[in-house]
Amino acid sequence: MARVGWKAIHRWLGLTAGALALVLGLTGAILAFDPVQQSWQAPAAPGDLSVATLVERVAGTVPGIEEIRHLPSGAIVVFSFSGDQAQAHYVDPADGRVLGAWQPSALPRWVKSLHRSLLLGDAGRWGAAGIALAMGLICISALVLLLRRMGGWRRLGARVRGSLAQRIHVVTGRVVLAVLCLTSLTALTMSASTLGLVTLDAGTEPDVVSVVTGQTALPGAQLSALQNLAVRDLRKLNFPDASDPEDIWSVATLQGEGWVDRYSGNMLAWQDATFAQRIYDWALVLHTGESAWPWAVVLGLVGASVLLFWLSGVVIWWQVRSQTLQITGNSPLAQADVLIFVASEGGSTWGFAQALQDALIHSGHRVHTGALEHFQTAPATRQVFVLAATYGEGQAPAHAKDALERIAKLTTSAVPVTVLGFGDRQYPAFCAFAEALEQTLRARGWPALLPLECIHQQSSQQFTRWGQALAQALGEPLVLDYVPRVPSTTALTLVARQGYREHSDEPTAILRFAWPAQGGGARLGHFAAGDLVGILAPGSAVPRYYSLASGSQDGFLEICVRLLPGGLCSTHLLGLQPGDSIAAFIRSNPGFALPRTRRPVLLIGAGTGVAPLAGFIRRNDRHTPMHLYFGGRDPAQDFYFGPEIQRWLGEGRLASVQTVFSRIPEGGGYVQDALRRDAERVRALLAQGALVRVCGSRAMAKGVAEALDAILAPLHLSVAQLKAKERYAEDVF
């Protein structure tokens, strides 16, 4: 199974059989109306009522009764003959009163036929059974993939990340997967009987007749066999034919079938329900919800959810497909001097591999790129690169899950293998799979051209810097040109600009852009403080990302930009004057967003990193206790949002602020120093369940994590644990 892959099973069965399962799901949802409607139409009989009493009551109100049926909904239906006219009526079990005509279903027959046999008769029944089997496999593979994606049973309830389609697919899956599995299983059970693979009854009926003794036949109410039988167990009761003296009463119950003498009232014969019949009965109830309308409602909703599954599944498949580049310029593995192996779930790492391959080919190499599970070297191989993304709780992408084990078993060669990790620092196990690869390769004695480097959030800048180190190590003029796929952009106009340190070598500004008019706002979509705005400088295809200090609710888009010497985008942004515009798009940053909370919030930021934190405070209309630690260099130069912070304190949006400035005497040092000084207070906040958001440089985030680890130690907690509980998130640059 590992070779074929659960993912491939899920994907291909989902796309093909899933489309047909959609028909069964939707017709199933329609059929679920029946039990609901039936339960409205007639009252359920009290379970402890004896069948004899029921017979007595209905015999008084309905002439010519042939059969009494106790429906799964609990209602009683009486079949009778009036003249030569067959009739069926609901009756009230309390007094035998006729309530109205009975109809087996209010729905057109073809809906049931479509559900059971796709309108194709016997062949269709096999088809429907095949779809149920495929659905079962889809459900099992879904469970395996869900566990893999979430990182095990314990994390099954954790927040789902990924694109909107992925979130819909996974969240709906978590809710309805168990019911869908059950529905497929019960469908298969029922198909086994309809297709004749299993027989339900005991075979032949006993050949029994009433023994004519000259006595008059007993009325049903006096038959001891019926007096001892409760309606709760009854399925149906057939009356003897008045014109045939030898005819008998026959009764079907949940436990079996019996035949009763019409003169003595004795049970002439009894057959227990077979095991297969009992299983079938359970399957029927669970599959149709016939005897419990609330369950029918659940089944109906789950049936309809198949549509959501299938559509989101198709979108995910399409997204991955369009992201997974067909590698161009690939040489055969045996002839290539450079091999690139890729481990990717979402497909973006293949784009980086293509950029590396293009640069190496440009530099005169023959390059082969393939999936990591095919890792190997050939006599011609001179360099190997492994580009690996991390998923779940630090795991490999699905296709490469056995790759590590495989690599550990290979014979080591002298060819250098360099690992480049792709991950996201918001996950506790940042680039853990790439680290595991690096460790295994080094432990096995493979040399490396460069030490492990981990790319955060698919940063093309970081990739380019790694390319420069690679060029140096190879001694070749290599230029990595990774162009990410960029969504369509919207023009945003600058409306206000507040400059800081204008005459230093690192001028900074808070830039406020107007909410775009005429539909641009809709195209930009909803965003919140902490999300990212991608900005394309004129002439560049590579966006730069800035954390947003405002949300769409604020009606403007605000960022804080520091000049990066030689930086194309920051130079462009700092040169803007009110009225100028930029090309921008939004990239959500769900791991960093602040959920609505009543818990205290600890906001820690340094330099321009205060921007998203300012956005959180600005929106804090509910006065959640937010405590800000801000670190700058000099209050006269870089206390960004200083006046606003004072105002927010006054308005109660901010509960407290501690500032430190590293470049003035008695300034207090760095934020981590302030945290250490306030250890008692910070520990108390964390003990109360505070959420933590850290934004600033990588070095600052590291220093803060170390300080907090020491503060948390007496609580037997760590930053890693808070990250795993989604209480701690970093936005670093």
Ligand SMILES: Cc1cc2nc3c(=O)[nH]c(=O)nc-3n(C[C@H](O)[C@H](O)[C@H](O)COP(=O)(O)O)c2cc1C
């Ligand atoms: C569901 C999910 C789980 C992830 N888990 C991790 C993780 O545990 N550690 C990590 O560093 N990155 C994690 N990431 C981030 C990805 O590794 C990162 O976005 C990578 O660049 C994706 O590359 P790909 O598109 O080639 O799969 C996760 C991403 C998603 C969508």
